[in-house]
Amino acid sequence: MTEEAILKGCLRNDAVAQRELYNKYSTRMLAVCYRFAPNREDAEDMLQEGFIKVFLQVHSFENRGSFEGWIRRIIVHTCINILKKNKKFNESVDIIHASGLYTREESIPAIMQAKQVVECIRLLPIGYRTVLNLYALEGYSHREIAELLNIEESTSRSQYTRAKSMLEDILVHKRIMQKPKPNVDWLAAVHQR
Known part of the structure; x- marks a missing residue:
C-alpha cells in the first residue's frame, strides 16, 4: 500500500x-x-x-x-x-550537575555505532537526555525546547552543554570505541554544535 x-x-x-x-x-x-x-x-x-x-x-x-x-x-x-x-522530570530539568565524573584522558572517536551511543544517552539524567535528544537529534532550537519544556532558553543551553560533556565522559569511561562504520557520523555533529 x-x-x-x-x-x-x-x-x-x-x-x-x-x-x-x-x-x-x-x-x-x-x-x-x-x-x-x-x-x-x-x-x-x-x-x-x-x-x-x-x-x-x-x-x-x-x-x-x-x-x-x-x-x-x-x-x-x-x-x-x-x-x-512525571514529577522527577520536572525536578531534574532544573538541577545543575556540578561535578564531573572524572577527568577525560582520551578523546571520543568521531564515528560510533549508533546503538551503543543511544544506550549511553539513556544513562544521562532525564533532563539532560531530553534536551540532548530534542536539540541534537530532533533539530529543535533552544527557544523551541524552552517553550516545549517550560524552562528558560539559557537552561536548555546549559543542559545541552552538560549533556554533551557527561555523554563524552560516559563514552570514555565505558571505552565504547569500536571500529568506525560508514555513515554513522552523527556523534561528531553533536559534539560540534
Missing part, C-alpha cells in the same frame, strides 16, 4: 490503512520513544499513545513536508508531554 493510499485510508478511519501506517512507521518511532523513555515498556506506552494521536489528528496533515516527519513530531511531543507529567 502506498503512503498516499495509507493516508487516504486513515482519513476514512479504515482499520487496514491504520494497521499499515503503524507497521510502516512503528519501528522507527519506537526508536525515537526509546531515546526519551526510562525503559522499553515506557517507550512502548509512549508509542501507543503517540499513534492514537496520529490517528486522531491525521486530518490535520497538510501535505507540507514528509508524512513521516509529521508523525515523528507528534511522537516527540507525546514523549515530552508524558515526561512532563
Whole structure:
C-alpha cells in the first residue's frame, strides 16, 4: 500500500490503512520513544499513545513536508508531554550537575555505532537526555525546547552543554570505541554544535 493510499485510508478511519501506517512507521518511532523513555515498556506506552494521536489528528496533515516527519513530531511531543507529567522530570530539568565524573584522558572517536551511543544517552539524567535528544537529534532550537519544556532558553543551553560533556565522559569511561562504520557520523555533529 502506498503512503498516499495509507493516508487516504486513515482519513476514512479504515482499520487496514491504520494497521499499515503503524507497521510502516512503528519501528522507527519506537526508536525515537526509546531515546526519551526510562525503559522499553515506557517507550512502548509512549508509542501507543503517540499513534492514537496520529490517528486522531491525521486530518490535520497538510501535505507540507514528509508524512513521516509529521508523525515523528507528534511522537516527540507525546514523549515530552508524558515526561512532563512525571514529577522527577520536572525536578531534574532544573538541577545543575556540578561535578564531573572524572577527568577525560582520551578523546571520543568521531564515528560510533549508533546503538551503543543511544544506550549511553539513556544513562544521562532525564533532563539532560531530553534536551540532548530534542536539540541534537530532533533539530529543535533552544527557544523551541524552552517553550516545549517550560524552562528558560539559557537552561536548555546549559543542559545541552552538560549533556554533551557527561555523554563524552560516559563514552570514555565505558571505552565504547569500536571500529568506525560508514555513515554513522552523527556523534561528531553533536559534539560540534
